[in-house]
Amino acid sequence: MISIVVPTMWRFRPFLDFVQELVKVPEVGEVFIVNNNRTVTPIHPVLSHPKVSMYTPESNIYVNPAWNLGARLAKNDKLCIMNDDVIVDLKLFTRMDDWLGTDVGLVGISPGRPEWGQPAFTNGAIDIIPWNQEHTFGFGSLFFVHRDNWINIPPQLKIYYGDNWLFDTQLYVTRKPNWIITNCLFFSPWAQTTKSLTENWLDAESFVYSSICKSIKTA
Secondary structure: OEEEEEEEOOOOOOHHHHHHHHOOOOOEEEEEEEEOOHHHOOOOHHHHOOOEEEEOOOOOOOHHHHHHHHHHHOOOOEEEEEOOOOEEOOHHHHHHHHHOOOOOOOEEEOOOOHHHOOOOOOOOOOEEEEOOOOOOOOHHHEEEEEHHHOOOOOOOOOOOOHHHHHHHHHHHHHOOOOEEEEOOOEEOOOOOOHHHOOHHHHHHHHHHHHHHHHHHHOO
16 A cells, blocks of 8 residues: 655645545555645545545645655555645556565656656556666656655755655665656646745755765765
């Protein structure tokens, strides 16, 4: 069974309608929502579904701490970290429940963007292939990992570089191979929450991550 962890600020209106479809998938055991904007929490019937649990902090804890929280509190060892502005083929969760184990690192979506030279979408069969230096655009919007391989994102990183940290620590710390999910039906309008942020966040966290990254690559 898979636990899906989704931090949200409720800015993508179809989000809960998609959750309503997710809970119908037998292999989805839980959708763990981190409500980072309690003042605008919508009313929707799926929020009372037995597979849905919601953690609501007093104030926004930001995306990377929310991922750490979800990885710690999720009911199942197979984790899916998903943005709240993603729509993806539901068959993917059935495939990943069968496929994901402790012998692999991160397994993330590659949406087939030609401008980044990613493997093209062809027929929607869902191909899971070893990462071979392909551009990882989109990877952080939907990825899977076994909880045994999770390494907490450092607290200095609140918004950016959480997926980079998890990707790099699989390669350099756990020594597990990363994989990409290609040829999969997928949609996202991208960055519905972070597009309103100032560059100061990115600049500050870029400096922090570059320092942290050196330490894990030379360990």
